[in-house]
Amino acid sequence: MFILKNLNTSEKIIKNLQIPLLAFLIFPFLLLIWSLDINIGLIIALDIACCAAAAVLFFLLGLDKVMLTNSVLGYVMTAGLSVLIFIWCFFSFKSLSVSVAAALIFFNCLNILLSLFFRYGCDGRLHFKNLAFSAFGAAALAFTLFIYLPSDSFINNLKNFDFAYQDFIFFMFIPFFAVILIAEAISLLLNEKFLNLYLSLLAGINLCIFIQCTFLNSNLGLLDGEAMKWEDYTDFSVISSVILLVYLALPFVLQFISRKLWKIIVKKIPLFVGLIEGVSLIILAIASNGEMFERNTLFLSGDEQYTVSSKKNIITIVLDATDNEYIKAALKDKPEIFEGYEDFTVYTNTCSFFDSTFQSFTQIFSGYEELPIYEVDKWNHDAWSCESGIEFFKRFHDANYKMNFFVDASWDLSLLEGRIDNIKSSSVKNSVTAYMGVVNDFSRLTAYRAMPFALKRFFTVDDLDINRNFSRGGSFNFYNDDFERDIETMELADSSKNYFVVEHTWGAHTPFDRDNFMDTAEYLFDMVGKYLDNLKKFGVYDNSTIIIMADHGSHNITQYPNSTPLFMIKEAGRTSDRLALNDAPIYFTDLMATYLTNAGLFDGEKDRELFGSPIYDFEEGEQRERVAHYRVNDDRYPPSKVSPLVPSFGYNVIYSYKYTGDSEDLLKETQKGPYRIDHMEEDAS
Numbered sequence: 204m205f206i207l208k209n210l211n212t213s214e215k216i217i218k219n220l221q222i223p224l225l226a227f228l229i230f231p232f233l234l235l236i237w238s239l240d241i242n243i244g245l246i247i248a249l250d251i252a253c254c255a256a257a258a259v260l261f262f263l264l265g266l267d268k269v270m271l272t273n274s275v276l277g278y279v280m281t282a283g284l285s286v287l288i289f290i291w292c293f294f295s296f297k298s299l300s301v302s303v304a305a306a307l308i309f310f311n312c313l314n315i316l317l318s319l320f321f322r323y324g325c326d327g328r329l330h331f332k333n334l335a336f337s338a339f340g341a342a343a344l345a346f347t348l349f350i351y352l353p354s355d356s357f358i359n360n361l362k363n364f365d366f367a368y369q370d371f372i373f374f375m376f377i378p379f380f381a382v383i384l385i386a387e388a389i390s391l392l393l394n395e396k397f398l399n400l401y402l403s404l405l406a407g408i409n410l411c412i413f414i415q416c417t418f419l420n421s422n423l424g425l426l427d428g429e430a431m432k433w434e435d436y437t438d439f440s441v442i443s444s445v446i447l448l449v450y451l452a453l454p455f456v457l458q459f460i461s462r463k464l465w466k467i468i469v470k471k472i473p474l475f476v477g478l479i480e481g482v483s484l485i486i487l488a489i490a491s492n493g494e495m496f497e498r499n500t501l502f503l504s505g506d507e508q509y510t511v512s513s514k515k516n517i518i519t520i521v522l523d524a525t526d527n528e529y530i531k532a533a534l535k536d537k538p539e540i541f542e543g544y545e546d547f548t549v550y551t552n553t554c555s556f557f558d559s560t561f562q563s564f565t566q567i568f569s570g571y572e573e574l575p576i577y578e579v580d581k582w583n584h585d586a587w588s589c590e591s592g593i594e595f596f597k598r599f600h601d602a603n604y605k606m607n608f609f610v611d612a613s614w615d616l617s618l619l620e621g622r623i624d625n626i627k628s629s630s631v632k633n634s635v636t637a638y639m640g641v642v643n644d645f646s647r648l649t650a651y652r653a654m655p656f657a658l659k660r661f662f663t664v665d666d667l668d669i670n671r672n673f674s675r676g677g678s679f680n681f682y683n684d685d686f687e688r689d690i691e692t693m694e695l696a697d698s699s700k701n702y703f704v705v706e707h708t709w710g711a712h713t714p715f716d717r718d719n720f721m722d723t724a725e726y727l728f729d730m731v732g733k734y735l736d737n738l739k740k741f742g743v744y745d746n747s748t749i750i751i752m753a754d755h756g757s758h759n760i761t762q763y764p765n766s767t768p769l770f771m772i773k774e775a776g777r778t779s780d781r782l783a784l785n786d787a788p789i790y791f792t793d794l795m796a797t798y799l800t801n802a803g804l805f806d807g808e809k810d811r812e813l814f815g816s817p818i819y820d821f822e823e824g825e826q827r828e829r830v831a832h833y834r835v836n837d838d839r840y841p842p843s844k845v846s847p848l849v850p851s852f853g854y855n856v857i858y859s860y861k862y863t864g865d866s867e868d869l870l871k872e873t874q875k876g877p878y879r880i881d882h883m884e885e886d887a888s
Contacts, residue, residue: 206275207392208327209318212268221267228266229257231307238300269318270311274325277317285310324397333390333398340405341386343473347412349379351480352652353645358487358495362613362848365502366673368495374641403454406469410454411447412653413476419443420652433660440657447655501616504627505679508609509693511738512702515775516747517604517802520734522710522727523560525753527553527767528866529711533724534784540725541782543732547751548783549771550818552865554829555755555791558766559888561849563754563791564612564707570595570795570814574832574857575887579846580615582887587618591813595795596622598804605700609679610707613849627677640672682709687730693737703798706734710753748801749773764873765866767831772818774801786865788827789818828863834888837880846885854888857881 232253236246260266273281289306296302353375357368386405393401433440454472457465488495511518531551533540557563562575565583570591575582586592599606600622607625616626644667651662671678680686686708696702708730711723731751738744749772756766770789796817799805805817821827834854843855858877862868872878 207321207325207329209272209274209322212271217267217271220271224267224270225258225261227307228261228270228311229254231304231311232257234300235304235308238298238304266315269315272322273314273318274321277314277321281310281314281317284313321392324394325392326394329391330393330398331391333393334387336398336402337387337390337405339470339473339477340402340409341383341390343409343477344386344405344412345379345382346477347409347480348649348653349375349382349646351484352416352649354484355487356645356648356652358484358491359845360850361491361494362846363670363850365498365670367498370498370673371641371645371669374638375645377638378642378646399458400455402469403458403465406454406472407451409473409476410450411655413479414450415443415447415655416652419446419656436656440655443656500628501620501626502629503609503616503623503679504625504677505609506677507607507625507696508679508706509689509737510607510696510702511693511704511741511743511747512605512698512700513695513741513743514699514746515604515701515802516738516743517701517703517750517798518738518747519705519750519752520731521610521705521707522731522751522753522769523708523712524755524757525711525724525727525769526756527551527753527769528756528765529720529724530769533721537721537725540728543735544728544771544782546773546777546779547749547771548773548785549769550785550787550789552786552788553767553770553791554789554831554869555753555768556830556832558755558831558833560611560707560754561613562887564610565614567754567791567794568592568595570792572792574859574881575883576857576881577884579848579885579887583615583848584618591795594813595799598799599703599802602802602804603700604703604802605696605698606703608705608707609681610705611681612707615848625679637672641669644669644672681707683727683730687733690730690733690737693734693741695741695743703802707754745778746775747773748775765870767866767869772797785823787818787821787823788825788829788865789821790827790829793818793821826863828861830859830861831869833858833860834883834886840880840882843883843886846887849886850888851886852888854886855883857883 233250236249236253239246285306288309289302292302292305293299350372354368354372357364357371390398390401454465454468457468530549534549555563556566556572565586566572569586569589571586571589573582573585596606605624606622608623609625616623620626647662647667648664648669651659651664654662668682680689686706710727711720735744735749738747738749750770751772752770753768756768768791792815796805796810796814797819799810799814800817800819805814834852835856835858836853837856837858840856842853843851845851857880859879859881860869860872861878862872
């Protein structure tokens with residue numbers, strides 16, 4: 204067929220167009236370099252290096268001939284895909300120069316590859332018999348990437364998703380069939396020599412992904428919101444990469460050693476992988492007892508996320524994982540970050556009871572202090588059934604408060620109906636936007652699981668939230684950029700109720716880390732500052748009690764063993780001309796009493812027995828014994844079971860550190876070792 208054959212461009216035309224072709228090859232790289240935000244000296248140096256390298260490669264490899272001898276089909280595919288790359292880049296980066304550069308670089312690279320493909324891999328005819336040969340490999344690869352891995356991730360983490368299996372799996376069939384069609388279309392064009400190489404490649408990739416996901420991922424660190432320290436896995440990355448390369452090369456080696464065995468391998472490997480994965484899915488589906496098909500209809504609505512009362516407000520803004528040590532450093536080295544916070548008091552000697560979002564939020568608002576060392580579901584039920592947890596919400600409701608919580612804490616919301624007022628029930632709504640988001644997010648998750656260890660750092664999923672693709676008519680904003688974007692929509696409530704509001708944000712979780720936290724602190728306090736400015740604009744700032752805090756400090760106690768959370772407060776009616784610092788030893792067991800005190804609902808000694816003491820009972824410099832509880836993976840103890848309620852990060856024990864003093868004293872205790880270790884029946888992360 205004419206459109207499949209390389210064009211026969213004359214030597215004279217190729218020679219006359221050498222310089223223009225070289226310029227066309229170099230120009231997009233220069234354009235991209237000039238689009239970068241770097242100094243002029245570095246730009247010039249990169250320009251010279253780019254021109255020299257491109258010229259050497261151009262004449263050494265004879266790229267002038269390659270660029271002008273593609274097939275008609277190759278040119279059409281190159282042009283069409285380059286236009287799509289331009290559109291995607293333009294909407295992603297909002298830069299015309301970057302988009303043009305990316306599209307032209309893609310055009311040149313794809314043009315060269317397709318030209319070589321049609322010259323050596325295609326003989327100008329369609330080979331329909333090839334479709335049967337490549338069908339197993341193509342189908343197995345597509346099934347693994349778009350059906351098995353997304354399904355396996357979903358079923359093994361059911362409680363993390365607030366939609367059902369059928370809400371997303373049909374979306375994944377579109378890329379599933381698309382990959383099969385593309386893979387089969389490639390085989391249709393291949394001559395016999397390249398078909399054999401192609402079949403070996405499909406078999407090798409299927410085998411490598413199976414080995415990676417089944418065996419090599421077991422060494423993967425915890426995805427607990429802290430940045431992975433990839434440098435700690437250098438040796439394993441090298442070893443695992445060598446193992447995968449050996450298995451990838453196996454079908455190619457057999458192709459030349461034993462033709463008969465090779466034919467069996469390239470057919471049986473994809474079939475074996477597909478059957479194993481299919482059986483695994485059936486077992487997982489049976490084990491789920493139908494839960495995978497059930498929708499979690501209760502959710503925390505964000506319809507009133509930026510609604511405040513014209514009467515009284517108690518507002519808590521939680522900057523997740525924002526460590527007190529970061530704040531101390533920011534106060535010392537960049538105090539201008541806290542301009543506009545003069546009415547606040549920063550408590551520099553804090554201690555959270557737990558070190559995880561689920562545990563900490565549950566303890567703060569229920570008052571429950573038993574360690575979650577038994578079944579998580581029962582612990583969660585016990586926490587919200589305790590007297591303090593019931594009485595706390597009752598008092599605020601009796602005092603005409605509306606309790607709006609915008610908290611991402613994996614709570615069983617059925618236990619909190621009647622207490623939290625923005626709990627609603629609704630089915631998910633699918634849309635084109637949801638389709639694109641679901642395919643993109645599950646594909647990211649699949650890529651992270653399937654990639655060799657050495658490449659995983661480029662496919663991290665720490666910020667992944669697949670739930671947000673499914674609209675329920677008012678889900679709340681949790682991620683920093685989403686929260687900041689909608690602050691300007693703040694409004695006053697049209698009721699006479701007081702408002703108790705808890706805003707939980709992504710805060711200082713990865714990709715933010717200790718090394719760049721100064722910039723992160725500046726961003727976070729600028730974001731919160733916009734929220735405070737709007738309170739002032741509506742005239743409710745002065746009469747509002749505002750708490751800015753973290754639910755815990757840094758997760759990783761092996762690197763940050765003295766991690767303690769941010770806590771700062773502005774009481775209603777308080778004004779000051781400078782930010783106050785207070786080193787009183789406060790504890791998160793003090794927060795229920797502190798909330799009640801600021802609402803005028805705390806009844807002295809009687810309530811201290813039920814709710815503990817407010818932070819105001821403790822003086823600066825006072826010595827107070829506190830206990831910090833940290834989740835740890837300790838190989839000396841048996842693994843914990845995986846809880847169906849909250850995500851599991853592989854922790855199996857709780858280390859408890861008792862200390863008197865400040866974070867430096869806590870550091871000394873962590874260096875000595877825990878005074879108590881409790882094995883967790885289930886990982887309550």
